[in-house]
Amino acid sequence: MNDDMLHAYLQHHWAGSSAGAAMFERVGRSHSDTDVAAHVRQLATEINEDREQLRQIIMATGATPSRIAATTGRAMEFAGRFKPNGRLVRRSPLSDLFELEALRDAVTAKRAGWQLLRAATEDDARVDPLQLDELIRRAGDQITRLEDLHLRVGRTVIGA
Numbered sequence: 001m002n003d004d005m006l007h008a009y010l011q012h013h014w015a016g017s018s019a020g021a022a023m024f025e026r027v028g029r030s031h032s033d034t035d036v037a038a039h040v041r042q043l044a045t046e047i048n049e050d051r052e053q054l055r056q057i058i059m060a061t062g063a064t065p066s067r068i069a070a071t072t073g074r075a076m077e078f079a080g081r082f083k084p085n086g087r088l089v090r091r092s093p094l095s096d097l098f099e100l101e102a103l104r105d106a107v108t109a110k111r112a113g114w115q116l117l118r119a120a121t122e123d124d125a126r127v128d129p130l131q132l133d134e135l136i137r138r139a140g141d142q143i144t145r146l147e148d149l150h151l152r153v154g155r156t157v158i159g160a
Contacts, residue, residue, distance in 0.1 A: 006121070007063040013113045014058060014065050017051040020106040027099045033156075036096070036149050040103070043142055050110065050135060057117075060126045093157045100153055104146040111139035 021044070028041035055065050114135045121127040 003062065006061055007058075009113075009117075010054070010058045010061065010063060011065075013054060013110070016106070016109060016113075017047075017054055020103075020110065021047050021051050023099070023106060024103060027103060031099070032093070032096055033153065036100075036153060039145065039149055040100075043103070043145065046138070046142060047107075050138065053131065053135060057127060057131075061124075062126075097150070097153050097157050100146060100150040104143060104150060107139055107142045107146060111136060111143065114139060 024040060024044035024047045028037055028044045031037040031040060058065050114132055117127065118129060118132040118136065121132075122129065
């Protein structure tokens with residue numbers, strides 16, 4: 001991977017991590033099930049830790065995390081709040097379900113990014129393969145927990 005492409009790829013994931021961190025924090029505050037919200041807040045802490053590791057990787061490769069990319073990512077998260085949920089004014093129970101799906105999708109994309117970065121930088125001494133292995137493992141664990149929360153909320157919302 002040449003540096004221009006590597007840096008562009010990392011900036012793309014920086015934007016996504018900004019959107020994801022904002023989404024996790026918002027869902028952790030707004031989810032109607034307080035136990036689910038607590039789990040999401042714990043995941044939000046981990047997501048922010050992962051984002052910090054991405055920042056370190058970006059800097060290790062000679063780039064700087066883009067403020068424009070971060071702002072764009074957060075704006076995309078804000079725009080993503082406006083989705084059909086069967087209610088015009090009030091929050092729908094489907095919102096709790098859709099938001100967990102979006103969180104799971106975000107972490108799945110994050111894991112795919114770590115996997116590609118791991119494969120593409122095998123011979124790049126600036127990137128620690130063991131760090132990436134741990135980030136891939138951690139994302140898998142986060143996905144499993146989000147799947148469990150998604151099924152739990154889905155049974156309540158749809159099965160009710």
